[in-house]
Amino acid sequence: MEVIVKSSIEYVSKNAADIISKLVRENSKAILGLATGSTPVGAYEELIRMHKEEGLDFSAIKTYNLDEYIGLDGDNPNSYRYFMNDKLFNHININMENTYVPDGKVKDINTYCQEYDEMIKEAGGIDLQVLGVGPNGHIAFNEPDQALSVGTCIVDLTEDTIQANSRFFDSIDEVPKSAITMGMGTILRAKKILLLATGKNKANVLKGLLMDKKITTNNPLTFLLLHPDVTVIVDDDAYSLCR
Numbered sequence: 001m002e003v004i005v006k007s008s009i010e011y012v013s014k015n016a017a018d019i020i021s022k023l024v025r026e027n028s029k030a031i032l033g034l035a036t037g038s039t040p041v042g043a044y045e046e047l048i049r050m051h052k053e054e055g056l057d058f059s060a061i062k063t064y065n066l067d068e069y070i071g072l073d074g075d076n077p078n079s080y081r082y083f084m085n086d087k088l089f090n091h092i093n094i095n096m097e098n099t100y101v102p103d104g105k106v107k108d109i110n111t112y113c114q115e116y117d118e119m120i121k122e123a124g125g126i127d128l129q130v131l132g133v134g135p136n137g138h139i140a141f142n143e144p145d146q147a148l149s150v151g152t153c154i155v156d157l158t159e160d161t162i163q164a165n166s167r168f169f170d171s172i173d174e175v176p177k178s179a180i181t182m183g184m185g186t187i188l189r190a191k192k193i194l195l196l197a198t199g200k201n202k203a204n205v206l207k208g209l210l211m212d213k214k215i216t217t218n219n220p221l222t223f224l225l226l227h228p229d230v231t232v233i234v235d236d237d238a239y240s241l242c243r
């Protein structure tokens with residue numbers, strides 16, 4: 001596991017965009033696993049800049065997103081599909097048909113979840129999975145629990161996560177109570193993982209990953225210890241309990 005510590009989120013974002021763009025330049029058909037949330041936004045802005053100023057070419061790139069709220073369609077500004085279009089896809093030359101975000105309005109969710117994993121496998125697997133982490137250690141929407149799912153599945157969000165995500169909604173009552181998420185197995189099958197974490201509220205779960213080094217379902221982030229190729233980019237605040 002490579003750990004890179006930066007002084008601010010700007011440098012975390014720049015470093016992350018450098019790693020993603022290197023892959024896109026080396027493999028024009030790369031498959032990216034993407035995350036929403038506030039952490040990767042700066043990296044997406046930098047990728048947009050690279051596209052506009054340096055001609056970084058996304059025309060043959062495929063993307064698979066980690067998760068989506070149940071009940072929100074892609075036109076809803078709080079949906080993760082809307083987020084991805086708004087923060088990245090609408091500003092680069094990606095083929096929208098090659099961008100996959102789980103469908104929060106699908107009827108037969110269990111079949112759909114299996115199909116999502118199959119689709120990723122058939123495409124050849126994710127080359128680089130970008131991850132953020134929740135203050136409680138959740139990865140995608142795999143929340144701390146007694147057991148974690150292997151495949152893509154539907155999950156109930158914890159009160160902590162509903163609270164944390166309410167900042168994006170007009171009121172906490174509007175935050176959906178469930179979501180579709182890639183499972184831990186889906187995530188760990190990615191060839192390379194790029195974890196981004198900034199801020200003091202991530203320090204405790206980062207300590208679990210980088211200092212305690214024990215796998216526990218109480219901190220799903222620690223499952224990254226099982227992956228052979230993880231790069232962690234953090235700011236000083238997120239790293240503060242690891243010194």
Ligand code: F6R
Pocket residue numbers: 034035036037038039040066067131132133134135138139140141
């Ligand atoms: C988003 C996702 C979540 C976020 C996590 C951190 O697709 O899967 O696990 O990565 O909630 O969110 P931020 O970056 O807003 O702190």
